[in-house]
């Protein structure tokens with residue numbers, strides 16, 4: 001899709017800008033600067049017609065927001081627009097914003113109880129095993145199109161590699177991983193079988209939990225089954241669902257953005273040709289400039305309060321402006337160019353809900369980028385990449401590349 005130029009956004013000055021328009025703007029830094037001029041570090045934005053929220057753009061203000069659970073709750077049942085029926089049950093905001101009885105929707109002691117098993121399971125991941133599995137998955141994907149000389153590295157690579165890596169880390173074998181991929185394709189497809197896809201997705205994971213109770217393995221499912229803090233089959237299942245659904249799109253976005261950067265940005269291109277790939281630098285650069293979650297929902301004010309000079313009313317929704325906070329001019333006195341190697345960005349958020357999967361996510365993403373660059377000789381961008389519209393993410397919808405066709409593995 002084509003993204004609206006800044007001029008299209010500017011004509012709405014005086015009333016809140018739509019969040020989806022901000023996400024899709026051709027220059028995020030310019031759009032944030034415009035918002036900052038008008039509002040300061042906390043801006044009023046429109047989530048859908050008639051539903052507004054605060055976009056927290058200041059680095060310091062965002063950290064204060066996510067660290068203060070006693071004032072800003074993660075539980076969407078505190079959202080005034082939801083309580084008052086302003087947001088309809090079938091709103092497109094539902095999947096990302098409505099309350100879910102899982103780690104994401106919980107605060108305080110309940111959150112910590114549901115979070116401990118995730119932290120423990122992810123910390124126990126065997127890095128060598130994951131790396132080997134991801135390498136194999138990437139080679140199998142590349143095998144499908146290597147003879148062709150061209151591919152779309154989102155549709156044919158990053159999306160499936162991300163899901164299959166998470167499936168295998170969870171404990172599914174490669175065939176079950178493919179079944180999970182097929183179920184997700186139905187779930188997110190536009191056809192009538194999306195409910196069926198959802199049921200299949202949960203059924204595959206429920207079966208895995210039963211299998212690991214009987215025969216433990218070295219995987220996320222086993223770690224969750226054995227953790228004393230999870231009290232029921234449903235809590236174990238929801239933990240596994242959250243891990244896979246929170247991880248798939250973000251991982252796919254990170255892999256494809258880093259590949260795009262390495263193919264288009266001269267800083268990385270020259271390293272690519274010189275043999276020093278700088279993949280970790282590219283991954284960090286993405287987390288600074290175009291983090292997989294551009295805007296993340298949400299916190300809900302439990303009382304009238306103040307943030308960044310704005311009066312926040314009880315029940316207001318506040319959106320985490322992760323990309324905006326990374327670009328906060330107050331933390332970049334020398335400009336963003338100098339930030340390679342510095343990991344104080346907010347791509348993973350902060351506070352008690354900070355992403356628990358940074359280490360395995362980096363391992364998977366690094367391996368997937370490396371395998372594409374090594375496995376596709378002469379790789380280059382051949383068309384215009386496109387982005388998928390969303391208020392929350394700036395995912396590449398496609399990444400068309402060409403390369404020298406090969407018939408046998410080069411690695």
Ligand code: HEM
Nearest residue numbers: 103104243246247250251254292348349353354355357361
């Ligand atoms: C690949 C890049 C990824 C990025 C940039 C990312 C980013 C984030 C962000 C911004 C949050 C929200 C934190 C908040 O509410 O303050 C989050 C939460 C979460 N992420 Fe990630 N994530 C990534 C990958 C993954 C992966 C691979 C997994 C699973 C294996 C995962 C599992 C989770 C979970 C379970 C939460 C909820 C944590 C909680 O509420 O306590 N993420 N992530």
